[in-house]
């Protein structure tokens with residue numbers, strides 16, 4: 001996918017047009033370029049993302065997922081919740097990593113933009129006119145890496161991903177399938193976490 005195509009697909013996934021998502025795309029693409037790797041189809045890459053759960057610019061992570069192929073579904077991405085927008089992308093096999101952060105000068109200008117002022121007033125991104133958001137997105141998609149980002153040198157990173165299990169049990173209370181790592185034994189019975197913790201609520205979800 002070229003970057004235009006990537007942006008189109010990413011917009012479908014993300015749901016609205018905003019500057020933070022494309023910034024995540026660019027950060028992810030810059031990490032791949034520095035590592036000299038392709039987007040992960042399996043779990044060739046792992047990403048630590050410094051974004052958190054309740055702050056501006058979290059949309060960044062959707063762009064990162066699209067660019068790197070590190071996704072919450074495959075679980076080869078993890079939020080560190082530092083409430084920052086940087087990522088560290090690890091080439092698992094070659095044990096190399098790179099950290100990519102927005103250039104603070106660029107990010108500060110973005111945070112002073114009309115788009116962000118409207119967001120602060122509670123206007124949803126989809127209700128912000130294209131004449132305000134489109135130039136921001138174009139600028140981010142076309143800026144030079146060094147204008148937009150800070151890209152570290154490669155460094156060694158020996159990352160050991162947790163091995164996924166295929167072993168499963170039928171919970172002896174709700175009858176649903178639960179994978180082995182999270183089975184709980186209560187009074188000799190194998191239970192899923194909700195049944196072990198809140199047995200009185202079984203059947204409510």
Ligand SMILES: [Zn+2]
Nearest residue numbers: 017018021059
């Ligand atoms: Zn967004």
Ligand SMILES: [Zn+2]
Nearest residue numbers: 171174192195
């Ligand atoms: Zn259960």
